[in-house]
Amino acid sequence: MRIGEVARQAGVSVRALRYYEEQDLLQAERSSGGQRQYPDSAVDRVHLIQQLFAAGLPSRSVREVLRCVYSGTVSPGLLDQLESERARISGRINELLAARDRLDGVIATTRNPPPECTHAQALDGPALSAAPSSTHRPAPRTTDR
Amino acid sequence: MRIGEVARQAGVSVRALRYYEEQDLLQAERSSGGQRQYPDSAVDRVHLIQQLFAAGLPSRSVREVLRCVYSGTVSPGLLDQLESERARISGRINELLAARDRLDGVIATTRNPPPECTHAQALDGPALSAAPSSTHRPAPRTTDR
DNA sequence: CTAAAACCTGACGTTGGCGTGAGGTGCAAG
DNA sequence: CTTGCACCTCACGCCAACGTCAGGTTTTAG
Known part of the structure; x- marks a missing residue:
């Protein structure tokens, strides 16, 4: 070939x-x-x-x-490396899930803007339902098995 | 600040x-x-x-x-763009899930090598449980809701 | 035999989200 | 005043997985 x-x-x-x-x-x-x-x-x-x-x-x-x-040969330390790669992938998946949720919030807001935004524009903080929380997300659902 | x-x-x-x-x-x-x-x-x-x-x-x-x-202003076509971005994210998540499963297979094989590999080395095809299928993955579990 | 695919080896370009100096300025303290 | 830290504006570097062009060779179809 x-x-x-x-x-x-x-x-x-x-x-x-x-x-x-x-x-x-x-x-x-x-x-x-x-x-x-x-x-x-x-x-x-x-x-x-x-x-x-x-x-x-x-x-x-x-x-x-x-x-x-x-x-079929296993180099030493490879297993650890694989596990850490796996962890990185899981972490990345969770990042993406969080980001997608965030985007869903934006989409929902865009699709039918809430009344509080109909009259008040240019809020200096994000008061929309996309709601950036002040410090840290509660880490909703994880995917690590 | x-x-x-x-x-x-x-x-x-x-x-x-x-x-x-x-x-x-x-x-x-x-x-x-x-x-x-x-x-x-x-x-x-x-x-x-x-x-x-x-x-x-x-x-x-x-x-x-x-x-x-x-x-609060919605530029025209933004919604479509957001949806397509969402789709891309979902696709990426599924890629990562598939890749992680694949990696899990490799890890399992590495952890306790199957007997068929103990004596036969240098198989020209991947006969391990990581099992690359011939043409197309069955797309196991999706994450698009 | 010949023309057209298909292939070869370099080697430079691309893309994005910054890192990393270089060389100069703003600002509060002692 | 001057020390010193935080800040400023260029502007080049980086990394990875290729894309792409140039210029030449091999293989295949007719």
């Missing part, structure tokens, strides 16, 4: 695949003419890479995870 | 506050000597800005949201 086909099947750009090789995330054989040759499994591997990138892992971490998954 | 105090209370850098002004997200009066003067409400406003940035909104969108929230 050549690079263009892998790119199509995996839904990424050719440039991305070359970048993955440069970052040592995805190896390829070379044909006599110097062109990259991939096994079919490369497509799945690229999917995994994409998901890990989507999770916000840096390429260094992705590299280690890939080594672990595809070789 | 001067810039350093706002920065401390809001937990951001002075540089960030100046950047917000440059991006027209946070205005400030100036003292006779040219120093920025903020009302107390600026701290909450900065919190809101931070949350919107955390949600991945670009500064242009943040600017519009702020105008809406703090003035």
Whole structure:
């Protein structure tokens, strides 16, 4: 399989695949003419890479995870690193949930403005239902299992 | 209130506050000597800005949201834009949930490697329980309400 | 055999939210 | 007055995952 086909099947750009090789995330054989040759499994591997990138892992971490998954060897300290990555992801999810709730408040306010805003404009504080609380959110619902 | 105090209370850098002004997200009066003067409400406003940035909104969108929230005026098309931002956030959350599940699979495999990997190394496909499916994930649980 | 895809290797550009000096000013205290 | 800290305005640096152009080679279709 050549690079263009892998790119199509995996839904990424050719440039991305070359970048993955440069970052040592995805190896390829070379044909006599110097062109990259991939096994079919490369497509799945690229999917995994994409998901890990989507999770916000840096390429260094992705590299280690890939080594672990595809070789069965466990480098020391990797587990701790994975756990901390997991924690970061959970934290990020909670951030996004909070932000989405906040945005929902704004949307609701926008959709039907409350009477207190119909006549009074340019309040110097946010008196809308989007309600920025003074110090700290109560951390409504978490997602950490 | 001067810039350093706002920065401390809001937990951001002075540089960030100046950047917000440059991006027209946070205005400030100036003292006779040219120093920025903020009302107390600026701290909450900065919190809101931070949350919107955390949600991945670009500064242009943040600017519009702020105008809406703090003035009560609804610019045309803003609602659609907010909805699409919300959708993006939800999509991002689902990506992260999927990635976290994937990572959990890797972690489980790492913690106690399955027998099939104890003797066979260098499988050309991922036969581990992290299990990259061939084409498309079934989109397990969504978070869009 | 030839033209057109598809591929190759550099190498520079992009994007955003700031970090980080450099070099100068405002302001309250001693 | 002068020390010293907080503040000011440029303006370049950064990081990551590629996009993109340039200029040349390999492979494939006819």
